Amino acid sequence: MSRKWRGEPGLCSPSSGRASSRHKGERWNELSEPRGTCTRMCPDRELRQREAQRxxxxxxxxxxxxxxxxxxxxxxxxxxxxxxPAAGKNCTRACDLRPPSVLLDTVCYLIDRIAASPALQPWTEVYDFVFDRLRSVRQDMIIQRASGAECVAVLEMTVRFLLYASYRLRDEPLRLYDPRINNTHLQESLSWLLDCYSQGQHPCQAEMQALDLLYNLGSTRALQHALELPERVRGAPEVCLALAVNRAYLESNPVRLLRLARRLDFLQSCALHHHLGACCRDLLLFYSHGYSSRNCRYPLPKLAEILTLEEPQAAQLCQAHGVAVDGAWVVFSKASYTEPRSEDLRSLQFRQLVDSKQGGRTVAAVIHGCT
Incomplete structure (x- = not known):
């Protein structure tokens, strides 16, 4: 299934205009797609200019x-x-464009030497720097209409970085981290990457298809795309698990969804994380109707286990929903249930479902996709 890729503002998508250019011959195609000759991560001209401008x-x-x-x-x-891109500005000079091999080396440098460095703090500043430079990498790829294994590798690491950042920076104030901007670039990178997969086989395709399903949980577009995948990809364990999580979500079965979420790896859990608050809300709503009785008491430790939260946080979540907590017991009532504030859901800490799964893996290992 072909997915629409929006691309960077002011630039054409990698696939736009290809059909019409075929009719104008290979010579025109070569001239319209510049090839970078810059062998450094930053062109000399730009380095001198930014140095002079401080x-x-x-x-x-x-x-x-x-x-x-x-x-x-x-x-x-x-x-x-x-x-x-600005009017009158030439952004297609070969000496200012980095070829795909250099772009891949640049991304590896950004991940290994910047994002994963424990000496560079705060991580919000690290994120801003890496985010901007990854955007520049994608811009160079778009101008050159880059494709192939190196392009795929760049996009895969970009997706992993943005997913990891979306979880690590989830509690940061808006002035330091904007989740909407991160989401926009993550969706565009995912869309471009999955379009690249339609042109050949790649070893990480199943991993990325699963991440797309989990991040866009409940999306009919993502589900339809997954169901139309070749059997070798659709039948991969990670895709099957992501489809099962998606089915539990569509069937409004939060208990099964949370049970399946325990089987996800760290990055998959990062992709699912922003849906977990709504999942807990749905569970408390169902229990408030199913166990609504004056004489009914539900054990708080059992509820915390189902929610995969610590008991104090589970009790706090119940109270935010108008559900009474009496010591070690929860008293559900459909009449007292209330919708919580969004802040009450954002502050949830799913350490068991997410944090504990990183184990001893470094940031570089997570973003490179190492198991």
Whole structure:
């Protein structure tokens, strides 16, 4: 199934215009798709310009010059920043474009040396830097209409980074992290990646298809796309598990959904995380009707186990929904149930379902997809 890819603002999508260009011959096609010749992560011209304008990020400066009147840029650390296309600006110069192999090396540098570095803090600043530079990488790929294994590898790491960031930064204030912007770029990268998969076989396809299903839980588009996959992908264990989670969601079965969520790995749990609050809300709503009785008491430890929350947090969640908690017992009543504030759902900490699954894996291992 072909998926519509929106692409970066002001740029054409990788597939737009291909049908018409075929009629104009291969020569026209070669001229319309520039090939990058820049072998560094940041073109020399841009590095000199940003150095003169004092627009270098501290992660790009020569160590020891950070406090100088004009810090010097380190060619081994500087990375081309994203630049919005502007009228009269030529963004197709070969010397300013990095070929796919260099783009892949750039992304590996951003993940291994920046995102995964314990010495670079705060992580919100790390995220901002990596997010912008990954956006620049995708911009270079779009201009060159890049495709193939290197393009797929770049998009896979981009998707994993944005998914990981969506969980790690979930409690940060809006001025430091905007989940809507992160979601927009994650959806666009996923859409582009899944479109690339339709052109050949790739070893991580099942993993990414499962992440798409879990992140877009309940989406008819995502479900239809998954059901139309080749059997070798649709029958993969991770895709089957994601389809089962999706089915539990569509059947309004939060107990089964939470039970299945225990079997997800760390990154899959990060993808599902933003749906878990609504899942807990639905469970309390159903229990408030099913166990609504003056003489009925439900054990709080059992409810916390089902919700995969610690008992104090489960009790706090119940009270936010108008459900009374009497010591170690929960008193459900359909008359007292109320819809909670969104803040009460966002503050939930699913340590058992998410955090504990990372184990000893580093950020680099998570984003590279290492098991």
């Amino acid at each position: 627009r270098l990020h501290r992660f790009e400066m020569v160590p020891g010059t950070e406090k100088d009147p004009r810090p010097r840029g380190d060619p081994a650390r500087a990375v081309k920043e994203y630049s919005r």
